[in-house]
Amino acid sequence: MQETSKFNVPGTYLFDGDLAMKGYALNKMCFSFNVAANRQAFAADEAGYCRQYGLNDEQTRVIRERDVLGLLAAGGNVYYLAKFAGILGLDVQDLGAAQTGMSKEAFKQMLVAAGK
Amino acid sequence: MAKIVGGITTSHVPAIGRAIAQNLQQDAYWKPFFDGFTPVQQWLDEVKPDVAIVLYNDHGLNFFLDKMPTFAVGAAGQYCNADEGWGIPTLPPFAGDAALSWQLINSLVADEFDITTCQEMLVDHAFSLPMKLLWPQHETPPVRTIPVCINTVQYPLPSATRCYKLGQAIGRAIAKLPDDLKVVIIGTGGLSHQLDGERAGFINKEFDLRFMDSLAANPQWATQYSNEQLVEYTGTQGVEMLMWVATRAALTGEVRELHRNYHIPISNTAAGLMLFDNH
Numbered sequence: 001m002q003e004t005s006k007f008n009v010p011g012t013y014l015f016d017g018d019l020a021m022k023g024y025a026l027n028k029m030c031f032s033f034n035v036a037a038n039r040q041a042f043a044a045d046e047a048g049y050c051r052q053y054g055l056n057d058e059q060t061r062v063i064r065e066r067d068v069l070g071l072l073a074a075g076g077n078v079y080y081l082a083k084f085a086g087i088l089g090l091d092v093q094d095l096g097a098a099q100t101g102m103s104k105e106a107f108k109q110m111l112v113a114a115g116k
Numbered sequence: 117m118a119k120i121v122g123g124i125t126t127s128h129v130p131a132i133g134r135a136i137a138q139n140l141q142q143d144a145y146w147k148p149f150f151d152g153f154t155p156v157q158q159w160l161d162e163v164k165p166d167v168a169i170v171l172y173n174d175h176g177l178n179f180f181l182d183k184m185p186t187f188a189v190g191a192a193g194q195y196c197n198a199d200e201g202w203g204i205p206t207l208p209p210f211a212g213d214a215a216l217s218w219q220l221i222n223s224l225v226a227d228e229f230d231i232t233t234c235q236e237m238l239v240d241h242a243f244s245l246p247m248k249l250l251w252p253q254h255e256t257p258p259v260r261t262i263p264v265c266i267n268t269v270q271y272p273l274p275s276a277t278r279c280y281k282l283g284q285a286i287g288r289a290i291a292k293l294p295d296d297l298k299v300v301i302i303g304t305g306g307l308s309h310q311l312d313g314e315r316a317g318f319i320n321k322e323f324d325l326r327f328m329d330s331l332a333a334n335p336q337w338a339t340q341y342s343n344e345q346l347v348e349y350t351g352t353q354g355v356e357m358l359m360w361v362a363t364r365a366a367l368t369g370e371v372r373e374l375h376r377n378y379h380i381p382i383s384n385t386a387a388g389l390m391l392f393d394n395h
Contacts, residue, residue, distance in 0.1 A: 007344045011314030012352055014344070016271040020181050031180045033201045069314070078312040078352070079176040079269055086202030091131070092384045096316040107317055114319035115380025 015077045023075020026063075029053035030080035039087050068098045118293035121163050121300055122374075122393040123367045124156060125331075125360040126249065128172065128242040128304040131383040133204035136248055149387050152377025153249050156391045159374065160250060163393075165300040167216065168259040169286060169366075170243050171359045172304045173268040175200070177240035184270050185232035187282060189224065190263040191217040192235050197244045207244045213260035216293075220262060223289035229282060239263055246304045259300070268305070268356055276346065277339040279358045283365025291368070303363030305356025307378075308349075309385040318351040319386045324378065327357060328388060332373040335364040353385075360390075367394040 007014050020027075029050065032038040042049040050060045062070035066088065071081055085095055097107040132149075135141065141150040177200050179185065194209040214235075224231055243263055251257040264286070267273055274282070283301075290299050307327070310318040330337035338346070338361050346355045364371075375391040 007347075009315070009348045011316075012310065012318075012347060013313050014271050014347065014352075015269065020270050024181060027181055031176055034177060034199055036199060039201065068312075072312055077176075077181075077269060082311075083176065083201030086200075092311055095311065096384055099312070099314055099316045110317050111319065111381035111384060114317075114321060114386070 013072060019075045019077070021075075023059075023077060025054040025056070026059045026071070026075055027077050027080040029055060030076070030084045033083035033087060042087065068095055118290050118295055118297040118299055120287060120290050120367060120369070120394050121165055121298045122159070122391065123301040123303065123363045124250065124392075125303045125363050125388065125390045126246050127306055127382065127385055127387040127389070128245050129383045129385050129387070130200070130202060130204055130241050132245045132249065133241055136245075137205045146382075148379045149377075149382050150249075152379065152389050153252075155375040156250060156389065157252065159391060159393075160300070163298065163300070165259055165298045167213065167262065167297055167299045168257065168302050169220070169262045169264060169299060170246070170302045170304070171264045171266060171362050172239075172242040173356055173359065174265050175240050175242060176269065178234075178238040179265070179269070181270060184267055185265070186267050186274050187229060188232040188234050188237070188265040189217060189221050190237045190261075191221060191233050192237055195237055195239045195243070195261060195263055197240070198238045200240055204241065207248065208256050210239065210244070210247065210256060210261045211259070212262065216260065217262050219293060220286070220289050223292060224285055227285040227288065229285055237263055237265075242304050246302060250302070266358055266362065268353075268358065271343075273343050273355065274358070275339075275343060276341060276358060276361050279362040280336060280339050280365040283362035284368065286362070287366040287368040290366070301363045301366045303359035305359040306350065306354055307357055307386045307388040308351050308354040310351030311353055311384060313352065315351070317384060319380055320350055320354070321380060321386060323349045324386050324388060327360075328376060328378065328390060331360065331364050331390060332371060332392070335361070364392065367392055369394045
């Protein structure tokens with residue numbers, strides 16, 4: 001049993017051993033995106049690149065659909081997923097908007113409001 | 117005898133690298149953040165430390181999940197920055213001091229910290245950007261560096277109590293060095309922010325300010341919390357404040373807060389900066 005199983009903050013996930021095992025192939029693929037040639041190889045053949053890294057059907061689907069919450073649920077770790085977001089040209093406000101269902105402008109306004 | 121002259125704690129965000137590359141320091145969005153560093157830069161110019169021990173967390177540049185050390189210490193002659201996948205410019209290599217690293221490593225292991233030693237170690241934005249913020253006029257910072265990486269990627273993370281003890285052990289290691297060295301401890305991470313999940317965008321100004329207030333006189337304050345509680349109060353990545361806890365713990369003399377800045381938001385982050393001297 002993971003210590004983190006007691007953790008319960010809505011909309012917040014701890015990347016523990018269970019997720020690290022579940023998401024290993026997905027994260028390994030995203031880690032490879034540190035290298036520009038690998039980013040290009042992914043862009044040239046996304047499905048083939050996912051197969052090469054052994055992603056399962058669900059992980060391949062959420063990569064294809066750019067489903068941020070789905071990527072987390074499939075075991076993706078935010079630090080490695082950020083490299084996938086980099087390929088797509090998305091910044092952390094884009095990702096925040098996608099996960100919260102807000103527009104990017106509303107998300108940015110929420111951040112500014114937190115400082116008031 | 118070596119002496120810890122002070123500690124600096126700051127946030128790190130990739131977007132800072134883009135802002136520096138595009139020369140946006142005086143842009144309205146960035147000015148309240150960058151201007152906060154001026155007093156710290158002046159202090160560094162006056163004190164002129166020889167060595168910087170930099171406590172930071174890797175974001176998937178040097179370490180992958182195949183081998184994930186809880187604490188890792190660099191033992192190299194230089195540390196290279198590299199492509200992190202999102203296109204911010206790569207900075208030139210940072211000078212190390214392998215012999216000094218081994219003295220630190222020997223002392224930490226003797227002190228029961230079973231760290232991972234790294235003779236090759238890529239350093240990511242969490243290490244490189246604070247160097248650029250602290251020494252903006254220098255191509256590379258005029259100090260020898262020792263990176264100390266604390267895992268905040270994969271749970272279980274070391275507790276705030278454990279990080280505090282690591283900081284104390286670093287302080288003891290420096291105090292034992294025979295060389296006449298001025299050492300600054302730099303901790304990078306936090307403050308409150310959350311990148312992932314439906315709670316993305318979470319920021320907690322009240323907690324951040326209480327934490328900053330605690331550091332001068334009551335530096336163990338944060339150790340009352342588990343990492344799960346720190347995530348609840350500061351967000352998934354707010355837990356990077358562990359670097360601040362460890363940095364402050366390394367300052368074992370008479371400690372004064374000389375400067376602070378706090379600004380929301382930089383990217384998705386509540387950006388904090390503190391400077392302490394240590395006598």
